[in-house]
Amino acid sequence: MxxxxxxxxxxxxxxxxxxxxxxxxxxxxxxxxxxxxxxxxxxxxxxxxxxxxxxxxxNSTKSRENYVSKFENFGLKVSKGEIFSSSFASAVYISTILKLPKDKKIWVLGQSGIEDELKEVGYTTIGGTDPRLNEPLNLNDPNSMIFNLDPDVGAVIAGLDLNMNYHKMSLTLQYLLQKPELPFIATNIDSTYPSKGLKLAGAGSVIESVAFAAGRQPMCSCGxxxxxxxxxxxxxxxxxxxxxxxxxxxxxxxxxxxxxxxxxxxxxxxxxxxxxxxxxxxxxxxxxxxxxxxxxxxxxxx
Amino acid sequence: MxxxxxxxxxxxxxxxxxxxxxxxxxxxxxxxxxxxxxxxxxxxxxxxxxxxxxxxxxNSTKSRENYVSKFENFGLKVSKGEIFSSSFASAVYISTILKLPKDKKIWVLGQSGIEDELKEVGYTTIGGTDPRLNEPLNLNDPNSMIFNLDPDVGAVIAGLDLNMNYHKMSLTLQYLLQKPELPFIATNIDSTYPSKGLKLAGAGSVIESVAFAAGRQPMCSCGxxxxxxxxxxxxxxxxxxxxxxxxxxxxxxxxxxxxxxxxxxxxxxxxxxxxxxxxxxxxxxxxxxxxxxxxxxxxxxx
The missing domain is CATH 3.40.50.1000 (HAD superfamily/HAD-like)
Known part of the structure; x- marks a missing residue:
């Protein structure tokens, strides 16, 4: 007890x-x-x-660097080495456990924390905070990313995205469905997180929608x-x-x-x-x- | 066979x-x-x-009226009475099976098809295509809808929303979490649907994210x-x-x-x-x- x-x-x-x-x-x-x-x-x-x-x-929305600043804003002094975020853990997982070659790109459903940590270990990311993904999905545009999947993508990573939308969901789904060989990694699977007295949707809930649509669950949750x-x-x-x-x-x-x-x-x-x-x-x-x-x-x- | x-x-x-x-x-x-x-x-x-x-x-994104027009655009003449959409089925379910009083409002995660059919049977809807929901969720604004849930809401209905975003997801989640007594109805639960040679995320996948976050599944899928x-x-x-x-x-x-x-x-x-x-x-x-x-x-x- x-x-x-x-x-x-x-x-x-x-x-x-x-x-x-x-x-x-x-x-x-x-x-x-x-x-x-x-x-x-x-x-x-x-x-x-x-x-x-x-x-x-x-919280995968921030990199360790961002976290040091966040602590500083609260008047707390910490070093980058004292921080383990799920964005960092995911980058470590992909580079040292999956050993994904560094010339492969990684499709990101998530925010800059994931992109920054993946870049720090040497990967190129696509998706993520690309501003084109904030526009509605346009199926009448043959140049839309949805009809032009990047053949160099070697993994799909998904985490919390406070700017989640149907366009991002649809693109992520295409990589998962059309390229079933790609490893699918979750930063973490928390269904909710507390903020301002509310429970908001966590990474797990964002990921669940694409996992349900694709009929496949992430192979690993790194957090x-x-x-x-x-x-x-x-x-x-x-x-x-x-x-x-x-x-x-x-x-x-x-x-x-x-x-x-x-x-x-x-x-x-x-x-x-x-x-x-x-x-x-x-x-x-x-x-x-x-x-x-x-x-x-x-x-x-x- | x-x-x-x-x-x-x-x-x-x-x-x-x-x-x-x-x-x-x-x-x-x-x-x-x-x-x-x-x-x-x-x-x-x-x-x-x-x-x-x-x-x-x-397809709940359209009302039966919209469907008649869609058929017409294809050169097909059909009457409204020949059409059963999941948006219509949901409105019938809420009014004739649930018998929700007509002075109750209905929170909608979905498009105008749902709103139109609910209005036709006499309900007021909120959420849905409200343009404020296309803005990012702003937790620093005390006037945000997320801090001001409508006490007259008597049910939550969710269906496909091609403009799905984190703001809509968050609001829907608050009604489901903070008001566990509210009936939660799905228009339908298709995980994907075909379009332009692709499989896109269906109502079931949109609904799954809020259902997962709320820890509760819809009591009924009307389609x-x-x-x-x-x-x-x-x-x-x-x-x-x-x-x-x-x-x-x-x-x-x-x-x-x-x-x-x-x-x-x-x-x-x-x-x-x-x-x-x-x-x-x-x-x-x-x-x-x-x-x-x-x-x-x-x-x-x-």
Whole structure:
């Protein structure tokens, strides 16, 4: 059963037991463009105790570079190496696991975060933020991209696109249907994400429409809770899993990611989940700890 | 096992055996805006033999009125009463089966065909073709519709929308998530439809993204193969099922619709299916007849 973080002693135990803290971002550090309470103080506290902090986000709309700026805008100083985004994880997957030749192009359903990370490892992308895709699909134009698929495309990657439209969906579908040999990769499969007090459609819901139309599911989802992402983090930072804790706001991605990766877990209730959702789970599927908010770690020490 | 229509005798048998012909439209009469060969002649042939013809389409983007015009543009004269579209079937379902009070509004994810048919039975629609939904979703605007759901909405209906975008998806999702008591109705669930030699995403694929995000499936799909649509056609036209044949281009909607409704069936290969797809089926699931094209009925008689 989960331990509710509700005293200074419990925080002291956490600070003693773990030397690496993996954080989900949306719903844990901030909600949309609103920083959650006492986040700066909590991260400063961890750094002052020489804890390693790593930020693991399924938000593929941004590259790691963009994320460093986003943190800076909140007054948080982090390095690019401390960030693992699903856009980065996807680029790593395609280049090091799939070993797709670098002269192949990649069709992107998604935003610039995916394009930037793919370019950084050496690929050319098409689709994505191409402004022509913001126009309605015109089936009367023989020059439309839909009648002129690029023969050099070697993979299709799909993630969250806040400018998703029928044109993008249709193009992506053509690559999936007409070129069944192309690997189809999802950045992540979250069905929703929290923003401004709402639940909005996540990458999983955007991807589901083209997957349903094409009759094929992605071969791999690179973000949480894929254990490949954890393996990459552990390898890069040489961390000890028994001394690492995964902090997140979602049971089916963050907490599963931590648990499947052999880590203890801390669920914060500032995002998508409630205590009722936790209590519905079998005891061994519950997070190690539950806190009302991440900032409680700082506040209970005062 | 299916009988391949390949001789004058077979056409004579069909003309003797059936007095009512139900037709799917896209893929049977036309493909996109291209009329298939000998359609005018075949329909004239049936009318000259005093056959009743009824057009049953899952395309919800048009109303029956729009369909009459579409037929006219192809040089085909049909009456509104001969047309059953999934937009019309949905309006009938909501007013006569759900009996939703007429002072309730209906949130529409879809095009004007749905709006027009709902208005014709007396409902007010919101969403749908509202031009504000063509703008990007703006979460920084407190006046955005997403923060101001209409309390008078009494149902959500979703169908094909060739202008589908993230804004429309997000609004539809809010009604489904925040108002779980609202009935959620699909016009139809075709995953794809044929156009200009391509398979494009159908209503089912558009709906799947919001259904996946909301974690709830539509309570009813009003188009083919829903037997409710067949019951409505049989009742309205007082037809004898044993003397009626369903003609279509899709095994999983048209042929299933006919077979489940107790009709014989004719599959034409001008749309989405191939003979290989037919042969993969168990004998009792195959269509009664298969023809290369509907126009063969006319051509074999010459």
């Amino acid at each position: 989960s331990i509710k973080v509700a005293s200074k002693d419990q925080v002291d135990t956490i600070l003693t037991k773990y030397d690496t803290f993996l954080f989900d971002c949306d719903g844990v550090l901030w909600l949309g463009d609103h920083l959650l309470p006492k986040i700066i103080e909590t991260l400063n506290l961890l750094r002052s105790h020489n804890k390693k902090v790593i930020f693991v986000t399924n 949480k809770p894929n254990p490949g992402m954890m393996d990459a983090i552990v390898a890069k930072h040489a961390i000890d899993r028994s001394k690492t804790i995964m902090v997140g706001d979602r049971l089916n991605t963050d907490m599963k990611f931590g648990r499947d990766g052999g880590l203890d877990t801390l669920l914060v209730l500032t995002g998508i989940e409630t205590m009722e959702n936790v209590e519905k789970l079998a005891t061994d599927e519950q997070p190690t700890y539950v806190a009302n908010k991440l900032g409680d770690l700082y506040e209970y020490l005062q | 299916s009988i391949k229509v390949a001789s004058k005798d077979q056409v004579d048998t069909i003309l003797t055996k059936y007095d009512t012909f139900l037709f799917d439209c896209d893929g049977v009469l036309w493909l996109g805006d291209h009329l298939l060969p000998k359609i005018i002649e075949t329909l004239n042939l049936l009318r000259s033999h005093n056959k009743k013809v009824i057009f049953v389409t899952n 083919k193969p829903n037997p409710g649509m067949m019951d409505a056609i049989v009742a309205k036209h007082a037809i004898d099922r044993s003397k009626t044949i369903m003609v279509g281009d899709r095994l999983n909607t048209d042929m299933k619709f006919g077979r489940d409704g107790g009709l014989d069936t004719l599959l034409v290969l001008t749309g989405i299916e191939t003979m290989e797809n037919v042969e993969k089926l168990a004998t009792d699931e195959q269509p009664t007849y298969v023809a290369n094209k509907l126009g063969d009925l006319y051509e074999y008689l010459q």
